[in-house]
Amino acid sequence: METRELRYFVAVAEELHFGRAARRLGIAQPPLSRAIRQLERRLGVTLLERDSRSVALTAAGSVLLREGRAALDAVDAADRRTRRAGQAVNGGPGLVLATKAGASSELLPKLLDAYAAEPDAVPVEVLLCGIGEQERLLRDGRADVALLHLPFDSTTGLDTEELVTEQQVAVLPAGHPLARRPHLLMAEVETLSGLPMPRWPRADGSYPEGLGPEVRDHAQLFQLIALGRTAVVLPESVRTLLLADLAAVPVPDAPAVTTVIAWPPHSRSRPLAALIRTATRL
Missing domain, CATH: 1.10.10.10 (Winged helix-like DNA-binding domain superfamily/Winged helix DNA-binding domain)
Structure with missing residues (x-):
């Protein structure tokens, strides 16, 4: 054919x-x-x-x-x-890394700094994506490597290394009555808060049915939470991004989130291998 x-x-x-x-x-x-x-x-x-x-x-x-x-x-x-490999020879970006905007906020700077210190490091272009976009960018060749988050992203057909696993927290308006609790259960976040869960886009760009607002990125999400329009459960590292008008409460029964570094299984890029070694060492 x-x-x-x-x-x-x-x-x-x-x-x-x-x-x-x-x-x-x-x-x-x-x-x-x-x-x-x-x-x-x-x-x-x-x-x-x-x-x-x-x-x-x-x-x-x-x-x-x-x-x-x-x-x-x-x-x-x-x-x-192939085109990007040719551009790299002529001074273009050596590697393209895709990551969800607002996610891995502690890991990513450490990874980039540690990799830049390697003797054979090449420039890394970072693509900050919307919800779920980094997987598609990796699969269609616009990215060489991506930070994905299990169980939300699919890693089928990709090579991966696990980097960090963390628990989740409920992000609420700082003045909400539940924000003073030492911890919450998932059912309590969804039923007692009185705030609908946000609706994330599917792979095709459409949104599921529901009462919660449609959310495209973390900046929009946090503003909606501060306005009392929604609440959400996110990995614990999100605490570093929260301003005074938001509160984070541990949710012990929420599934743990594992950040993985993922790449195409047929890749033979030495710079990519060095970046992955740096990530697993961190």
Whole structure:
């Protein structure tokens, strides 16, 4: 299969309409139809059931859609990483590290300082991401390495090293009655505080249904908490970011959060290996 054919098929499979897929690809519809028929002949299977009014995926087409997306993502990631490697030779960034903005606030500066002191260190560009974005940046090749947080981020298919595990705290308005408690249970945060939990974006950018406010980043989240619009449970290291108008109360029954450093399993970058060694030593 050619990547061109895969891109054509994925467009049709996602649109379920040859005309819309052709417009999306910027080509005429007849060559798109011929390309799909040629792909089906080459594979020896029917990928799409079509009639005069509709297009539907077959079981084989559903498999190719899933595998094709992964293959195209891998090709795009290879393109980005190769270009970045060439830029590094010409003085561009040596490594790109993705991390959630506001997270790992103690670990990240220590890691960057310790790595910069290594004799063969290269420049590190830090991408500060929204909720859940660092995993996508790592997988699509825009980042070489990322700090992820279990159990919230997926590390499937990535190599990882665990760096630190911490308990969680409830972040409340400083004047809230529960803020004076020595500790809280998860059920108490959700039921006794009277404050709805925030809604974080999904991988596709949409938000789940609920009463809590939609939250994009920590700065917005903390302002909403201070205004008495929401409460949240976060890793204990968040204490270093809180101002006087917010309070943190331990939540012993909340699941522990483990920060891991993650990278693509096929990477053979010596600078990346040195950064990972530095992180595990810290």
